[in-house]
Amino acid sequence: MTRATASRQIGDTLLKVDGVSLGFGGVKALTDVSFDVRKGEIRAIIGPNGAGKSSMLNCINGFYHPSHGSISYKGIVRGAMRPHEAAKNGIARTFQNIALFKGMSTLDNIMTGRLLKMKRGFFWQCLHWGPARAEEIEHREVVERVIDFLEIQAIRKTPVGRLPYGLQKRVELGRALAAEPELLLLDEPMAGMNLEEKEDMCRFILDVNEQFGTTIALIEHDMGVVMDISDRVVVLEYGRKIADGTPDAVKSDPKVIEAYLGTGHA
Amino acid sequence: MIYREAGQFKTSYAADQAIFPILQDRIALAILLAVAFVAVPLMASDYFLSTILIPFLVFAVAAIGLNILTGYCGQLSLGTGGFMACGAYAAYKLATGFPELNIVLVFLLSGGVTALVGVAFGVPSLRIKGFYLAVATLAAQFFLIWLFTKVPWFVNYSASGVISAPPRAVFGWFVTGIEATPQAKYVFCLGFVAVLALVAKNLVRGRIGRAWMAIRDMDIAAEIIGIRPLHTKLLAFAVSSFYCGVAGALWAFIYTSSVEALAFDINRSFQILFMIIIGGLGSILGSFLGAAFIVMLPIFLNSVPTAMGVPLSTSMIAHMEFMIFGGLIVFFLIVEPHGLARLWQIGKEKLRLWPFPH
Structure with missing residues (x-):
């Protein structure tokens, strides 16, 4: 972004x-x-x-x-x-029928869009500390900018399965955008x-x-x-x-x- | 009124991403850990420690392992018992083959061996899903148990086919073998469980956990985002099998001290699957709740009716156990697929508002 x-x-x-x-x-x-x-x-x-x-x-x-x-x-x-x-x-895309990860929150869904850009390996992920945490926060900031852009701050922590259709479409766009x-x-x-x-x-x-x-x-x-x-x-x-x-x-x-x-x- | 986060403002993303963002939860956890590590070993009876708490801890590790694979990554597995056996036999071979090896290292290495076996049996998961994958893991279950029963090398050619834990000490305290006290075993087990649970939680809340959940919820979309399905699934198989392997080693060395392969038969796999269904799929807390529930229920059925003056026969209790498990599993699958963990969460949300309705 x-x-x-x-x-x-x-x-x-x-x-x-x-x-x-x-x-x-x-x-x-x-x-x-x-x-x-x-x-x-x-x-x-x-x-x-x-x-x-x-x-x-x-x-x-x-x-x-x-x-x-x-x-x-x-x-x-x-x-x-x-x-x-x-x-x-x-290349990022959205789908005709919503293809969100239903069990995850809006935030986590959009965070998955950053997966390719997250590099810290398995060892640091186990600790979730130091470089892994810094990386997590760095990408969280990008995701928060996407959330602001799409005006979906209020549903950040809501599981996407509970959202109305129009918002789900918007979250899906957010997930694609997060990949820049x-x-x-x-x-x-x-x-x-x-x-x-x-x-x-x-x-x-x-x-x-x-x-x-x-x-x-x-x-x-x-x-x-x-x-x-x-x-x-x-x-x-x-x-x-x-x-x-x-x-x-x-x-x-x-x-x-x-x-x-x-x-x-x- | 007591459980409320009013006035606790999160000013950084780090604070927002904490496992326990609410102060009351952190205090509760600190108290729980203090009780578990200090008060329980000092006060609990040997019987309580070795027949309830230690099996509960061992089951919790296995349940976390299966939950990672089935609850988080969505790959149904019926091979848990086989992987536990693999961990138990690997620990036995390592401990007897390298007597000077520290027992902690033995357990971790046996988890590693099981992880490799798990990866091998996880390869078909790229092609097959759901029930078909469950059948493929069933093959792992039967093959591994058959292997450990038939090949005498795994039991060091003992005639009985039973493996017995050699005595080993950590910091001068015996944690396995005859000299080990239930207290030492319990604290050792608890330490293992605490660290493994924290690592599991860290994995599932970060990049790797999100990749697992993405594969679980919609594998095609996950692939298009850039997640490699085979890598992600195999990693889930590896981590899950690691946990199951450690659980098997703890079972053989700490809980029962001697074990034969049949202790890890298909019933064990189902038992652990029930734990995560009742406790909550896709929840680390749920793994503990499910393990506690399944360990406690028979004891509850044994003691409570007798205490209330309604003595039940042993066979009656055994039958009731089956009926209650069956009923509960149907109940949870229909009403609350996220299990006890979800009920706990709903309870906490209610408590935040109490005594007001909303």
Whole structure:
């Protein structure tokens, strides 16, 4: 949380997806999809249900391995990568269905986001004293800044299982933010929220992008939200890319209109 | 009114992260430790020490061990008895093979040996979960007991197949063997338990504990955060088996002094699993409460009805024990999966507000 930048700057390509195909048995989830994400931008991936949006995110953070094509991150083409390696490289994500650790408090959940940055070994952990304690406090301070940023101070010690849905989504964002990612993948961050919660979430996403310069790739179904906050939009349908460009360009693309509304003589 | 933290302000994260952030709790703990270390050995009878307190302490170590694996890391294990046996036999081989080795070191090393065995049996946990993993650990249970029964090397080729603890002293006090007094055994055991419980608490409240709990609660999300599942699970198996191994060594050397492999059969594994279910999954305090409960219940059933003038037959007591355990386990699984530890916590929260309703 220390890399606050004053103004938004869209830089070079951070992530490049090149001709990616992914199949599960006979089902083709993705077919020859290519797009890029530039440093500092908010990139939306939209499409009807089953278009392959979540599969795309899963490929990016190493959960699935594409059968064809390549993904390059920071200019380096990645081989088959495990999710924890993606995390080490600065890719964090949230999930469509909340994937919090239900038995732990909000604080502990967000602290898990710092796990990769905590280095003290087993011996010091046994003692929980000296360097281990100093490290614990150092990371607690970062986590407290995330908690302040997301305005969830009051639920710090509450087990997340007891929190309402909207707050759980926010804690999940906090856990991803605590890792100080360069690329943040959000899988339907606003699904199932009411208008007020959606507006809050939009504000947090924009703030994260502006204040920390974090690049964001998000999947969202609410078209109003997508058109408002994203810089560029890629549209998938049946695993293929059908459009790519600024929100305005995508909105008026006949293929996109067809995908969402169906053809006139259907 | 007495138990309230009003006026105790935490001004640092260190104070907020303390195990006992409330002053009254710290005072209570200090009193408890003083009583346990000083008053109890001076005042308690030999019978009370050697049939109630020492088994309670040994069980508590085993329960902490299983709780780390099952309660914190979410890996169901039925191999606890096997790992305890492993610790007991490792301690016996070490103590007889290297007579000059300090007994504390013997116990720690036997824990280490068990940790290695635990890791070996924990490898399948990457692939299989839940009941299937429980069955895999069951294999560890039966294999280890079979091994210690069948291979005479483990019992130094004694005809009876029983291992007897050789006499060993710490600071000139005998803690094992015939000359050891129950008092010395108890204090030695208590020291071990206090240190091991503190270490366990430190592990679970730090980075490693959070990784364990993350794997328990949602392994996919944990992996995406950057936790390596195999490493984390194997570490849980290692630490858990270490505790079980030390518990087994304490059992063989301090509690019973001589033991055969069948003392650590599948029933022992279930007994310790019941302890952590009743005491509280994912709680160090719960391990103690569960161990106390299971050690005390038969004694309670033995003495109370007789004292009240309702003498029960021995078989009746044995049957009642089964029925009460069964009923309680069903009760806790449905009503309070976090066990006695959670009840204790609720009680403390109520006490903070008392006498006001909220």
